[in-house]
Amino acid sequence: MGSSDGQKNIFHTVQLEDLVPKDHPLRRIRPLINTERIRELCADLYCADNGRPGVPPEQLFLAMLGGYLLGCRSDRLIIRQLTCDMAFRWFVGLDIDSPIWDPSTFSKNRERRFDDSGIFEKLFDETVMAAKSKGWLSMHWSVDGTLVRANASLKSLAPIEVYQSPEQYRETISGKKKSAQKPKADDDDKGNPTVNWHGEKRTNETHRSTTDPDARLATKSKHCGAVPSYMVNGTMENRNRILTGIGVELCTGKAERDGAIGLLERAKSRYKLAPESLGGDKGYFVKSFAQGLLDREIAPHLSTKKIGRGGALARVRMRSRGIAFQASQRARKRIEELWGEGKELHGLRRFARRQLEKVRQEAYLIGWVLNLKRLATLQAAV
Numbered sequence: 001m002g003s004s005d006g007q008k009n010i011f012h013t014v015q016l017e018d019l020v021p022k023d024h025p026l027r028r029i030r031p032l033i034n035t036e037r038i039r040e041l042c043a044d045l046y047c048a049d050n051g052r053p054g055v056p057p058e059q060l061f062l063a064m065l066g067g068y069l070l071g072c073r074s075d076r077l078i079i080r081q082l083t084c085d086m087a088f089r090w091f092v093g094l095d096i097d098s099p100i101w102d103p104s105t106f107s108k109n110r111e112r113r114f115d116d117s118g119i120f121e122k123l124f125d126e127t128v129m130a131a132k133s134k135g136w137l138s139m140h141w142s143v144d145g146t147l148v149r150a151n152a153s154l155k156s157l158a159p160i161e162v163y164q165s166p167e168q169y170r171e172t173i174s175g176k177k178k179s180a181q182k183p184k185a186d187d188d189d190k191g192n193p194t195v196n197w198h199g200e201k202r203t204n205e206t207h208r209s210t211t212d213p214d215a216r217l218a219t220k221s222k223h224c225g226a227v228p229s230y231m232v233n234g235t236m237e238n239r240n241r242i243l244t245g246i247g248v249e250l251c252t253g254k255a256e257r258d259g260a261i262g263l264l265e266r267a268k269s270r271y272k273l274a275p276e277s278l279g280g281d282k283g284y285f286v287k288s289f290a291q292g293l294l295d296r297e298i299a300p301h302l303s304t305k306k307i308g309r310g311g312a313l314a315r316v317r318m319r320s321r322g323i324a325f326q327a328s329q330r331a332r333k334r335i336e337e338l339w340g341e342g343k344e345l346h347g348l349r350r351f352a353r354r355q356l357e358k359v360r361q362e363a364y365l366i367g368w369v370l371n372l373k374r375l376a377t378l379q380a381a382v
Helices: 024-031 034-043 059-070 075-084 087-094 104-115 119-133 167-173 256-269 288-296 312-317 321-333 336-345 354-382
Strands: 140-149 157-159 207-210 217-220 227-237 242-249 279-280 299-302
Touching: 024 059, 024 242, 024 354, 034 059, 034 104, 034 119, 059 075, 059 087, 059 104, 059 279, 059 354, 075 087, 075 104, 104 336, 119 242, 119 354, 140 336, 157 321, 157 354, 227 256, 227 299, 227 336, 227 354, 242 256, 242 354, 256 288, 279 321, 288 299, 299 312, 299 321, 336 354
Parallel strands: 140 279, 279 299
Antiparallel strands: 140 227, 157 207, 217 227, 227 242
């Protein structure tokens, strides 16, 4: 039986490169990231010769990317992981004895520089263009939307203030209408009071979250309760499961279909790409959406329903008998695997940021992560 040696070495002759396993996933992803391109995109966000030099922007982006790759979606978790994970340090470009930043470094740089720059969107676009240049994109795509929980609780909901007539105001102050936000008398927790919603209906027309006003109440099915959420839409090419578009919309009855059309228009203008066919589930089997695809010369491979009339829907039903339609329907379920991967591993189950524009930047970051993983796998197979 051995015993541990209590005498520790004072000096260690080891390089950080030697501590990263040869088969570590970060080794395959790191060569795909052009740090000079990140510095170029960030050049206009920094002053020339004024003040103390800041943290290199490429290291900040690599830290955020690596954090979401490893499932660390909060700034403090990223810093903690960066402190003790040698592979993560190597990925970011830090040495063993390099000092680690304060977590506020991320938030301050996002607020002052990155939020309005659209850099995450540009980095996501470059993964699509890289796949296009290598011929890894097929012209048969799939579309799907998924609900993602907003960073807001049900207790943050408050009634929308509207004009009240004198009669309504007297009725309110007389106590006939009890406020649902009033805590119990014996509740001494001021920061997290008990809220009784009994007898009051909460809807998007009557209530808003005070922490994230852009979030909307939504539910996946009638058997689940509605929670503040966003609708994330995505388009995927069917051969290699590369996202060709990702977007976030407010949860409305048409968020999936309107978001899908927006992503198709975006792909046409940014990438000069237009799919030959588009697969989707029954939620997209709507006359206006099918007609929109036909007008764009895109074959609508949509799951059919018995209800619905019109020439566009009739043409979709006719295509359902073909082999191409059936292959597209099998492939379109793979985008749901991407959503599952993002939710289980990369923070897509619940957004960390708040407000629509900031949530969109986080969605582009997660899309960037998912596409880099696809590209790394394809590059290793070459």
